[in-house]
Amino acid sequence: MTSAARILLVDDELSIQRTLAPLLRSRGYDVEVAGTGADALQSASEHPPDLIVLDLGLPDLEGSEVCRRIRATAKMPIIILSARGNEADKVAALDLGADDYVTKPFGPEELLARIRVWLRRIMTDDRSESGRVAVGSLTIDYDRRRLLRDDEEIRLTPKEFELLAYLARNHDRVLTHRAILKEVWGPNAVDQPEHLWVLVAQLRKKIEPDPSHPRYLLSEPWVGYRLTTEQPDAR
Amino acid sequence: MITFRAKDARDLAAAVAAVALATAAYRWLQIANPTTVALSYLLIVLVAAATSRLSVAVLTSALSVLCFNFFFLPPVGRFTIADPQNWVALLVFLAVSLVASNLSSVARARTLDALTRRDEMARLFDLSRDILLTTESRDAVQRLTSFVARRFELDYIAIAIPRGADWDIVTTGSLPIDLDRSQLALAVAGAERTLEFDARERTYSGHRTMTIDGHAVRIVPLRLGTRPIGVLAAAGRPVDPGSLDALGGIIAIAIERVQFLEERKVAERARQSEELKSALLASLGHDLRTPLTAIRVAATNLQASWLDEPERREQSQVVLAEVERLTRLFEDILEMARIDAGAVSTELQWVHPAQIVESAREQVSHAIASHEVRLTVGSETLVRLDPRLTAAGLAHLLDNAAKYSPAAQPIDVDASVAGGELVITVRDRGPGVSAADLPRLFERFYRGAQTNRVSGTGMGLSIVRGLLAVEHGRVWAENCADGGARFTIAVPVEQRSIEVTA
Numbered sequence: 139m140t141s142a143a144r145i146l147l148v149d150d151e152l153s154i155q156r157t158l159a160p161l162l163r164s165r166g167y168d169v170e171v172a173g174t175g176a177d178a179l180q181s182a183s184e185h186p187p188d189l190i191v192l193d194l195g196l197p198d199l200e201g202s203e204v205c206r207r208i209r210a211t212a213k214m215p216i217i218i219l220s221a222r223g224n225e226a227d228k229v230a231a232l233d234l235g236a237d238d239y240v241t242k243p244f245g246p247e248e249l250l251a252r253i254r255v256w257l258r259r260i261m262t263d264d265r266s267e268s269g270r271v272a273v274g275s276l277t278i279d280y281d282r283r284r285l286l287r288d289d290e291e292i293r294l295t296p297k298e299f300e301l302l303a304y305l306a307r308n309h310d311r312v313l314t315h316r317a318i319l320k321e322v323w324g325p326n327a328v329d330q331p332e333h334l335w336v337l338v339a340q341l342r343k344k345i346e347p348d349p350s351h352p353r354y355l356l357s358e359p360w361v362g363y364r365l366t367t368e369q370p371d372a373r
Numbered sequence: 374m375i376t377f378r379a380k381d382a383r384d385l386a387a388a389v390a391a392v393a394l395a396t397a398a399y400r401w402l403q404i405a406n407p408t409t410v411a412l413s414y415l416l417i418v419l420v421a422a423a424t425s426r427l428s429v430a431v432l433t434s435a436l437s438v439l440c441f442n443f444f445f446l447p448p449v450g451r452f453t454i455a456d457p458q459n460w461v462a463l464l465v466f467l468a469v470s471l472v473a474s475n476l477s478s479v480a481r482a483r484t485l486d487a488l489t490r491r492d493e494m495a496r497l498f499d500l501s502r503d504i505l506l507t508t509e510s511r512d513a514v515q516r517l518t519s520f521v522a523r524r525f526e527l528d529y530i531a532i533a534i535p536r537g538a539d540w541d542i543v544t545t546g547s548l549p550i551d552l553d554r555s556q557l558a559l560a561v562a563g564a565e566r567t568l569e570f571d572a573r574e575r576t577y578s579g580h581r582t583m584t585i586d587g588h589a590v591r592i593v594p595l596r597l598g599t600r601p602i603g604v605l606a607a608a609g610r611p612v613d614p615g616s617l618d619a620l621g622g623i624i625a626i627a628i629e630r631v632q633f634l635e636e637r638k639v640a641e642r643a644r645q646s647e648e649l650k651s652a653l654l655a656s657l658g659h660d661l662r663t664p665l666t667a668i669r670v671a672a673t674n675l676q677a678s679w680l681d682e683p684e685r686r687e688q689s690q691v692v693l694a695e696v697e698r699l700t701r702l703f704e705d706i707l708e709m710a711r712i713d714a715g716a717v718s719t720e721l722q723w724v725h726p727a728q729i730v731e732s733a734r735e736q737v738s739h740a741i742a743s744h745e746v747r748l749t750v751g752s753e754t755l756v757r758l759d760p761r762l763t764a765a766g767l768a769h770l771l772d773n774a775a776k777y778s779p780a781a782q783p784i785d786v787d788a789s790v791a792g793g794e795l796v797i798t799v800r801d802r803g804p805g806v807s808a809a810d811l812p813r814l815f816e817r818f819y820r821g822a823q824t825n826r827v828s829g830t831g832m833g834l835s836i837v838r839g840l841l842a843v844e845h846g847r848v849w850a851e852n853c854a855d856g857g858a859r860f861t862i863a864v865p866v867e868q869r870s871i872e873v874t875a
Contacts, residue, residue, distance in 0.1 A: 151663050151667070153667035153671075153691050153694065153695050154667055154670075156667075156671075156688075156691050157667050157671040157674060157688065157691055158670055160674055160680075160684060160687075161670055161673065161674055164674070164677060164679050164680075195659065221658050221662050242663065242665075242666045243661075243662050243665035243666040244666060245669060245673075246669065246673040246674075
């Protein structure tokens with residue numbers, strides 16, 4: 139990327155605007171600020187940013203509605219700022235197109251790390267169904283539907299591979315329980331999270347060096363799962 | 374035992390007069406047919422028996438027989454009975470009077486009984502209405518005894534309920550009767566053992582009468598279903614045992630109702646406090662997170678070396694403003710907790726109304742900085758109230774007015790003394806309060822539907838109400854005809870004019 143990445147910061151709280159905007163600018167990003175959902179939508183359509191940081195508690199529009207409307211026309215990553223205890227809002231926003239979230243009160247480094255991951259992803263975006271994808275020491279071979287660790291094959295059941303492939307296609311993105319169930323088991327299974335728990339446990343046994351402390355397949359409590367490509371010590 | 378009363382004497386006199394009149398009339402008319410005369414006398418006897426007592430009827434029938442014998446039966450003019458048939462006539466007279474008198478006295482006894490019962494039914498009815506109208510559980514048993522004493526015109530009523538080893542005894546009435554605890558225990562134990570219904574007296578078993586300090590005290594077990602929960606003791610006007618039994622039932626139900634009311638109140642309080650807790654958490658969630666996030670980010674920024682001087686100032690201003698916000702939030706929570714705990718007390722002082730407004734302005738000077746506060750004081754007297762509470766309440770109203778007013782719009786504050794109250798109004802130029810929000814505005818954590826744009830916890834106005842309630846004051850809100858909302862607080866005060874000493 140030759141020019142600075144453009145970030146649209148949407149939050150109605152002046153104090154957040156006054157602190158986050160300088161922080162992001164100091165890291166070399168080009169920052170635009172919006173205080174309402176309407177402003178955010180207008181700004182996003184007039185000068186599409188590379189990434190959006192969106193607070194869920196806006197005065198005029200539900201945050202999830204803003205997500206939905208932006209997602210209808212654009213693909214840039216959306217990172218949600220949300221409050222703990224608002225899991226329902228968070229899940230709704232993720233289901234409607236947000237990619238990630240940070241829970242208030244968050245540390246600046248946490249948000250900056252997420253922004254870095256997502257901007258890196260845009261540059262190396264590969265949602266392709268073919269070829270190979272590497273996640274840490276794991277290599278997912280879509281063509282032959284198999285998984286390799288250091289060139290050694292790990293045998294997966296078809297469902298396990300489907301789950302892993304879906305997570306890998308959306309690596310680093312928080313996928314809600316609902317979204318995963320729908321993708322892997324079909325729309326009728328969305329209210330049966332137990333399928334997912336069992337399958338995730340099986341998959342972790344096979345891919346994680348230490349299944350009780352997962353490095354790749356991370357749980358997002360009450361929300362969903364994410365397959366991370368970051369090094370554990372960088373998080 | 375025959376007792377003769379004035380009414381009986383009157384009845385007897387009327388009967389004698391009727392007999393004499395009939396005798397005189399038949400003599401004068403020269404009617405001497407014994408059948409006609411006898412039937413006439415019989416009618417008089419029947420009427421006497423039906424309307425008066427047996428003794429009057431018997432005397433009337435004797436007099437009739439004598440007159441009939443003397444004036445109409447041969448030999449006329451003498452008390453002799455020639456024909457044995459006349460003995461039969463005499464016996465018939467007596468028999469008729471006895472039968473008729475008995476019938477009528479039974480009927481009258483029934484009527485009297487019915488009247489008494491109706492009277493007691495009415496008392497029971499009134500009593501149950503008294504009880505149903507009582508929704509307050511405090512002193513409820515005491516009030517219950519006074520209801521019973523009043524409705525049944527009793528000189529003494531006691532409700533005794535066992536409480537562990539001892540008894541809760543609540544009494545009403547003028548008689549100084551000291552109930553014997555062991556007798557009460559015996560009464561309850563007896564009621565526990567047997568439950569029989571006495572159909573004639575219309576009572577369940579367990580009634581007993583004791584003589585205490587020379588008063589006949591009736592002891593009636595109070596039963597809920599079949600379980601005795603205590604006893605009722607009554608003395609004074611005699612009350613039908615059946616009614617006393619019914620009274621015991623009503624009292625038992627009333628006591629149970631009191632207990633239910635009490636339990637419901639406790640449950641209601643628990644529920645409210647649960648609701649408050651979750652509302653508080655939800656509200657705190659947002660109001661703590663935003664300042665904390667801002668402070669954390671600002672502190673990180675301040676650590677960085679890339680900031681120039683104005684930026685550095687800006688970041689530290691954010692920190693200060695957010696800390697102030699957290700402090701206010703913290704103080705609101707403390708204030709609310711103090712109000713809840715009843716830990717707010719008043720300290721009355723003589724002050725000038727303008728001092729209160731000034732103090733309130735000072736407390737929220739930061740929040741109202743961008744608005745002009747225009748103060749009118751329509752009173753030159755000193756008022757005696759708790760200036761701290763009043764000013765704290767007013768400060769919340771000023772803060773609110775500033776929050777909801779467009780920037781640079783003035784806030785009008787008007788203080789005056791009227792009708793023994795200090796009345797302070799705060800008028801803003803904001804959007805006003807929607808009709809739907811008005812009734813609930815002062816409820817804790819209630820936030821108007823249109824207030825999303827303005828940050829707040831919904832504690833402020835409920836704190837104002839709580840503070841003013843401690844001073845027996847009031848607060849209310851209304852919309853002004855030409856836009857904006859007007860909040861008024863009114864606090865009862867003493868007043869005196871300012872004494873200027875030269």
